[in-house]
Amino acid sequence: MTTNGSRPEVLRYTAFSSDPAGGNPAGVVLDASALDDGEMLAVAAGLGYSESAFLTGPPEGLDGPEGRTYRIRYFSPKAEVPFCGHATVAAAVALAERQGPGPLLFATQAGPVPVEVTAAEDGTLRATLTSVEPHVEEVAEADLAEALSALDWPAADLDPAFPPRVAYAGARHLVLAAATRARLADLDYDFARLETLMHRLDLTTVQLVWRESPTLFHVRDPFPVGGVVEDPATGAAAAAFGGYARELGLVPEDAVLTLRQGEDLGRPGELTVTLRAGDPRVRVSGAGVHIG
Numbered sequence: 146m147t148t149n150g151s152r153p154e155v156l157r158y159t160a161f162s163s164d165p166a167g168g169n170p171a172g173v174v175l176d177a178s179a180l181d182d183g184e185m186l187a188v189a190a191g192l193g194y195s196e197s198a199f200l201t202g203p204p205e206g207l208d209g210p211e212g213r214t215y216r217i218r219y220f221s222p223k224a225e226v227p228f229c230g231h232a233t234v235a236a237a238v239a240l241a242e243r244q245g246p247g248p249l250l251f252a253t254q255a256g257p258v259p260v261e262v263t264a265a266e267d268g269t270l271r272a273t274l275t276s277v278e279p280h281v282e283e284v285a286e287a288d289l290a291e292a293l294s295a296l297d298w299p300a301a302d303l304d305p306a307f308p309p310r311v312a313y314a315g316a317r318h319l320v321l322a323a324a325t326r327a328r329l330a331d332l333d334y335d336f337a338r339l340e341t342l343m344h345r346l347d348l349t350t351v352q353l354v355w356r357e358s359p360t361l362f363h364v365r366d367p368f369p370v371g372g373v374v375e376d377p378a379t380g381a382a383a384a385a386f387g388g389y390a391r392e393l394g395l396v397p398e399d400a401v402l403t404l405r406q407g408e409d410l411g412r413p414g415e416l417t418v419t420l421r422a423g424d425p426r427v428r429v430s431g432a433g434v435h436i437g
Contacts, residue, residue: 153177155188158235161378161406161414161431163269168407168414169378170436171235172197182225189220195373196221198232207257209250217251221371226349227254228315230274230380230429237262237272238433246270255315273430274380279314279388288346292319295339302328307354307395314384314427316349322356329355329363330409332375340369352382360396364406377407378414380429387418387427398422
């Protein structure tokens with residue numbers, strides 16, 4: 146779909162909310178075949194959202210639903226990222242508005258990501274992505290100390306029940322758990338210092354979490370490497386966190402977790418993380434809606 150005869154149309158959707166003023170906005174280009182890398186980056190930078198999604202036809206050899214399989218790339222205002230959950234949800238909802246709900250398959254740099262879109266009785270569209278297989282890594286003490294210094298978080302403010310780790314489910318995120326909601330709410334970090342550390346550790350965001358109940362978490366995601374102070378709702382980090390929580394035995398193998406994000410930014414969103422025994426992958430779901 147193009148505008149002005151040749152330029153692709155840039156759509157705007159928000160993910161993990163049915164309210165255009167909530168969740169995390171993303172740009173979506175449903176046919177980016179005419180754009181090169183620099184042009185995709187320029188579109189993302191012009192929008193200023195944490196990420197935008199660019200779709201083209203499926204790569205050869207990828208077996209997915211006919212007419213509903215795509216290659217997808219994600220750009221922040223500063224750089225390409227291997228995987229982005231909220232832009233995946235936004236793109237899936239945009240496609241479902243045009244093709245109807247049902248299965249989709251996205252070929253990402255991290256691997257194939259199936260998505261199922263369903264419609265509620267009120268017409269709200271909801272997308273569920275299934276991540277690539279997650280894994281968790283230890284964090285070096287010096288790197289943890291640098292992250293805490295950049296955040297201006299004393300180590301005593303961490304929740305000892307949630308060990309710091311780097312978690313991956315398509316992109317790498319440093320998981321740090323706050324001992325209190327007040328600690329999570331007080332976020333005023335050294336942008337350049339944290340960005341430098343994140344580049345060195347190949348991190349996409351820092352996933353800051355606070356556990357309100359056994360299955361309810363509040364989360365925030367600084368994203369300086371993308372040129373954004375904070376991501377309002379982060380599906381890739383939610384998937385990584387689900388894998389982290391299960392691997393460390395913090396939740397059951399079968400679990401449905403609710404992550405609330407964006408409240409401190411005035412853009413509340415809700416992410417549902419589903420874990421299934423016997424399946425290492427993580428499912429992340431949420432509503433999406435067009436931004437007029």
